[in-house]
Every structure is written in structure tokens, then in C-alpha cells.
Amino acid sequence: MKHYAQEQIITHVPLQSKVLDLGCGDGALLLKLNKIKKIKGYGIDILIENIVKCTEQGISVYHGDLNEGLPGFATHSYDIVILSQTLQQIEDPKMVLEEMLRVGQQGIVTFPNFAYWKVRLNLFLKGSAPKTKHLPYEWYNTPNIRVLSIADFKQLCHKLGIKIVKEIPIYTTSVQRQLFPKCLTNLFAPEGMFVIEKTASL
Amino acid sequence: MKKFSSDQPLTLSSGKTLPSFKIAYDTYGTLNATKSNAILICHALSGDSHATNLNSETENPGWWQLMIGPGKPIDTDQFFVISSNVLGSCYGSTGPISTNPETQGPYHLSFPVITIEDMVNAQAKLIDYLDITTLFAVIGGSMGGMQTLQWSISHPNRVKKAIVIAAAAQLGPQSLAFNTVGREAVLTDPKHGLSIARMIGHITYRSDESIGTKFGRKLQENADYGYAFSTEFEIESYLKYQGEKFVNRFDANTYLYLSKAMSYFDLIKTYGSLESAFSPCTAQFLIMSISSDWLYPSKQSRELAKSLIKLNKTVSYCEIDSPHGHDSFLMESDQLSTMIRCFLGSKS
Structure with a gap:
């Protein structure tokens, strides 16, 4: 599934574009994008270990905290800003989404869907906070401080005047991808992926 | 060279x-x-x-x-x-x-x-x-x-x-202030002042944690206070040693010039x-x-x-x-x- 999600991101990134990866981890995605799409990439991560790994791969990085926004970055200085599996770990997701679309022409966001049926079952039957294959943490040590669903994300976009260019639900298997109708993604997709941009102001 | x-x-x-x-x-x-x-x-x-x-x-x-x-x-x-x-x-x-x-x-x-x-x-x-x-x-x-x-x-x-x-x-103004104190010490007494400037320098080059781990409040030799102004704490002894070592290898006027160059930058x-x-x-x-x-x-x-x-x-x-x-x-x-x-x- 992780593989599929990454593939979808790569597919969407235009050739030779400028890409900023927020929460870039060890730089694996930027490296792939560099190889396949010949992008000019830049990463931001909060962990020094990841900064060292990125530098080992020759990726330029900024060691910093997304909760401080992107104050150094000029408006529309990137084609694509990626926020992959990071939104749910941010204190002020609204601010970061707005910052993303200030700095980038388009944003790609992926996050775990807390309305996934297994999560719902956990809560409904066991009466306990969600713990699944995709959300392996206990409530007291999870880095995922923001609990959101695919439906919630859409609603926030609407509220913030963010245009959803494309919605790509991430399923566990390719059969499910064929099987489930679009209206059921909030129940059956463990992860959501969105390509977003700022609505042109009138 | x-x-x-x-x-x-x-x-x-x-x-x-x-x-x-x-x-x-x-x-x-x-x-x-x-x-x-x-x-x-x-x-x-x-x-x-x-x-x-x-x-x-x-x-x-x-x-x-x-x-x-x-x-x-x-x-x-x-x-x-x-x-x-x-x-x-x-x-x-x-x-x-x-x-x-x-x-x-x-x-x-x-x-x-x-x-x-x-x-x-x-x-x-x-x-x-x-x-x-x-x-x-x-x-x-x-x-x-x-x-x-x-x-x-x-x-x-x-x-x-x-x-x-x-x-x-x-x-920053705080670092500027430390530089000033170091230069004042040297201007007052080139030899002893340089030693004091270096002692101040050594405090600023380290963190509270590193000084704490290395020296803490340990006494150098005696088990208890001597109720006198001699060197007693390990950190005192360390700083004095660093200060004196520096006086033997560095020129006091040079310290003024290089410190000023940093302050001006x-x-x-x-x-x-x-x-x-x-x-x-x-x-x-x-x-x-x-x-x-x-x-x-x-x-x-x-x-x-x-x-x-x-x-x-x-x-x-x-x-x-x-x-x-x-x-x-x-x-x-x-x-x-x-x-x-x-x-x-x-x-x-």
C-alpha cells in the first residue's frame, strides 16, 4: 500500500518540477522523484538522523519544525509541495496547509483515514482508541495528534477555500481499488490522498 | 608553517x-x-x-x-x-x-x-x-x-x-557583552586580564549541562569547605588552569583585536x-x-x-x-x- 501511495505521488509530479517535501524522512521519496521525474527537490524534517541520511544521499535539507510554518520560503517558489503522512502529526494543520499552498502551486497530501472501518470497529466493539496495521501506536505514545477522516479533510478544504484537484483513495489491495465505489472511500480506504490548490481569488 | x-x-x-x-x-x-x-x-x-x-x-x-x-x-x-x-x-x-x-x-x-x-x-x-x-x-x-x-x-x-x-x-547582544567583559579585563591588566578573559570564554564555549557533568560542585582536594579564598571547586581549578595556559600561548593585545573584529562583524x-x-x-x-x-x-x-x-x-x-x-x-x-x-x- 505504501508502495502504491508513493507511486501515485510520483505519477502526479510533473517532469523537472521543483518539489518541496515536508517531513521528508530519510529522503527516499525525493530520491525516487529525482530519478524518475528529474525534479529539483528540497526536504524539511525535524529529526537530525533524517537530515544526516538525506545529506548522505546528496539531498538538500532544512532541519526544522513544520509547526513554525515555512517563513523562509518565498510565495510560489515551488511547483509541488508534498505533505506525506505528516498532516496528522502537526499542531496547526490549517496553518501548514495554507503555508503549503502559499509556497507551492499545488500540494499533495496523504494521511491515515481515521474513519476506516477497522478503526471504527476498534472503537465500536472494543471501545478502545484505534490501533491497526496502519496505526500501530498506543493512544499514549502516538505521534498522530490530529485525528481526521477523508470526509473531515474535504470539509476543511471547503472551509479554507482549497480546491481539490484530485482525490486518490489508497486501498490495501488493487482488487479493492476496482471494487469500492467513490462514495464509500471514507469507510473502506485506510489512507487518503489529495492533490490540492488554492482557489483562484475572484 | x-x-x-x-x-x-x-x-x-x-x-x-x-x-x-x-x-x-x-x-x-x-x-x-x-x-x-x-x-x-x-x-x-x-x-x-x-x-x-x-x-x-x-x-x-x-x-x-x-x-x-x-x-x-x-x-x-x-x-x-x-x-x-x-x-x-x-x-x-x-x-x-x-x-x-x-x-x-x-x-x-x-x-x-x-x-x-x-x-x-x-x-x-x-x-x-x-x-x-x-x-x-x-x-x-x-x-x-x-x-x-x-x-x-x-x-x-x-x-x-x-x-x-x-x-x-x-x-547577539549577550555574546557582545561577554566579549566586552573579556576586553575590559585585558585592558585593566594585560596578563591577569587575559587569563580572566579566557576563563569567561571557557564558560561561554561550554553548556551548563557539560560543565555540570564534568565538574558539578565537586571539591578539588578537601572533603569540606576551607572557609578561605583559595581554589576549592573543580570548576575553579579547571578555569584557572585554562586561563594560565592561555596566557602562556596567546598575546593579550591580539585578544583585543580579534575579539573586537568579532564584535564588529x-x-x-x-x-x-x-x-x-x-x-x-x-x-x-x-x-x-x-x-x-x-x-x-x-x-x-x-x-x-x-x-x-x-x-x-x-x-x-x-x-x-x-x-x-x-x-x-x-x-x-x-x-x-x-x-x-x-x-x-x-x-x-
Whole structure:
């Protein structure tokens, strides 16, 4: 599934574009994008270990905290800003989404869907906070401080005047991808992926 | 140690002129045929040109032995490393202890006040003399980091990569204050004052945590207080030892000059803003701060990096995780070593 999600991101990134990866981890995605799409990439991560790994791969990085926004970055200085599996770990997701679309022409966001049926079952039957294959943490040590669903994300976009260019639900298997109708993604997709941009102001 | 002598006058930031000057330097490794593998190392306040290997005279190891050498992060099998003593220093370059050609006596306090920019201009003459057009990299920590920044700004086409460690665009007011106290001590009593200045320096170069771990409140010899003003705490003894050691190896006037040069360094004042300072730069930057450094806090390094990002320059920034304070850049650190090695090795 992780593989599929990454593939979808790569597919969407235009050739030779400028890409900023927020929460870039060890730089694996930027490296792939560099190889396949010949992008000019830049990463931001909060962990020094990841900064060292990125530098080992020759990726330029900024060691910093997304909760401080992107104050150094000029408006529309990137084609694509990626926020992959990071939104749910941010204190002020609204601010970061707005910052993303200030700095980038388009944003790609992926996050775990807390309305996934297994999560719902956990809560409904066991009466306990969600713990699944995709959300392996206990409530007291999870880095995922923001609990959101695919439906919630859409609603926030609407509220913030963010245009959803494309919605790509991430399923566990390719059969499910064929099987489930679009209206059921909030129940059956463990992860959501969105390509977003700022609505042109009138 | 080698020496480069310039008969050409050097005009200083203050408007004064040095009729001639010498720069002491050492080199390690071999310059390649295309002269494209030269790295300039810039030292901090009390440093010298002897950056690595054992000094044949003093038998001391070089001040950045950990980082420079065959197979080390700054690999002398691959790079030609030039380490020069700054203008104004007392380790072979022209400074307050040098002879004033006009009076034939030592300059002492008649030596003109110099700036980081003056140091870099003098270094550039050395690089000209070595017939090197472009430096593959300029690297420095603390005052050396200030020189590195100045190099990338004053000579934008001569620096390919710049590694700036534990430095800032300007000293913060707190650091400025510590510098002032150090100079006051020296001005009051050159010998004892220099020792006190060094003691203050050592406190600022370390963190509360590192002093705590190493010394705590431990008493040196006695089990209990002696109710007298003798040296009792281990930290007292350590600082006194460092102070006295420094007096034997450093010139008090030189301390005044180099301390003042650091206090004056201010890219924002000189160029109007960091953005206008950095706008001519073409170098790729690696800016690094130390997590426990309160003399040159990370915030100041982040400001440098953010200004470069704003200008669309190539820059990486990281905060090295170390409990040892400002001086951590001189100590063993895998993170620091790997960052430097990879940044020098990376093609992009």
C-alpha cells in the first residue's frame, strides 16, 4: 500500500518540477522523484538522523519544525509541495496547509483515514482508541495528534477555500481499488490522498 | 608553517592601510592539476594555521585533527587543504606583535583595528599567490564561520561550497557583552586580564549541562569547605588552569583585536539586510548549529539559512545534537563528521 501511495505521488509530479517535501524522512521519496521525474527537490524534517541520511544521499535539507510554518520560503517558489503522512502529526494543520499552498502551486497530501472501518470497529466493539496495521501506536505514545477522516479533510478544504484537484483513495489491495465505489472511500480506504490548490481569488 | 608576504598595501575596513603584511599558513594534501580541489579552513579566535598533524615544535596535535587528514571527513587524500592564520593573530601572521615597518618597533596597540572582512581580504591575497582561482570549499566554525560567510559574499565566484558552523550574521547582544567583559579585563591588566578573559570564554564555549557533568560542585582536594579564598571547586581549578595556559600561548593585545573584529562583524549593518548580503552568492551552503550552543544559538543559524532559502540559493541547515555547547564543533561528533563528509562529496 505504501508502495502504491508513493507511486501515485510520483505519477502526479510533473517532469523537472521543483518539489518541496515536508517531513521528508530519510529522503527516499525525493530520491525516487529525482530519478524518475528529474525534479529539483528540497526536504524539511525535524529529526537530525533524517537530515544526516538525506545529506548522505546528496539531498538538500532544512532541519526544522513544520509547526513554525515555512517563513523562509518565498510565495510560489515551488511547483509541488508534498505533505506525506505528516498532516496528522502537526499542531496547526490549517496553518501548514495554507503555508503549503502559499509556497507551492499545488500540494499533495496523504494521511491515515481515521474513519476506516477497522478503526471504527476498534472503537465500536472494543471501545478502545484505534490501533491497526496502519496505526500501530498506543493512544499514549502516538505521534498522530490530529485525528481526521477523508470526509473531515474535504470539509476543511471547503472551509479554507482549497480546491481539490484530485482525490486518490489508497486501498490495501488493487482488487479493492476496482471494487469500492467513490462514495464509500471514507469507510473502506485506510489512507487518503489529495492533490490540492488554492482557489483562484475572484 | 609557511609564510606568504605581501609588499602591497592592504586597505582596511577602518580606512587605514597596512603598508605590507604576512600570512602564516599550512597546507595538507596535494593540489590537483586543474587546481579544483582546494579547501580553505578558517580558524576561530585562538586558533592557528596548524589545523592537523602533530606540530613538530610544540608536539601538539592540530586543532581540527579529528576532521582533517587522510580518510577523514575533510580528506587530504582527495583535497588540498589550506589553513591560514588570520590577519591580526599572534601565530605568524601580521598582528599587534609584529614589527611596524615605519617605526621598526612592535605595533602593540598602534596596530589598526581589523575586521573579519580584512582577514578575508588578506586570505584572498594568499589564495591569489597560491594561484588558485576557485576554492572547492571554505569551512569554518565560530569566528571561522564568520570568515566563511564573508568569503562567500566578498568573493562569490571563488567559493563553490561553504560550510558555516556555530556562527551568525552578527553577535547577539549577550555574546557582545561577554566579549566586552573579556576586553575590559585585558585592558585593566594585560596578563591577569587575559587569563580572566579566557576563563569567561571557557564558560561561554561550554553548556551548563557539560560543565555540570564534568565538574558539578565537586571539591578539588578537601572533603569540606576551607572557609578561605583559595581554589576549592573543580570548576575553579579547571578555569584557572585554562586561563594560565592561555596566557602562556596567546598575546593579550591580539585578544583585543580579534575579539573586537568579532564584535564588529555584522552582515545586516554592512549590507542593509541578510538578503542583500547574500544576493551575489553562488556557493552551495551547509549551515550547522549546535543544539546546546547558547553563545551562537541555533536561531541565528536558522536566520542565515532562511535568508538563503528566500533567495533561492542552495542551502542545507541542520542542528547538530551535542550537549557540549559552542565548542562541540571541535569535538568528536558522528553527525558533524557525516554532514561535512557528505556535503563535500555530494555532486549536486
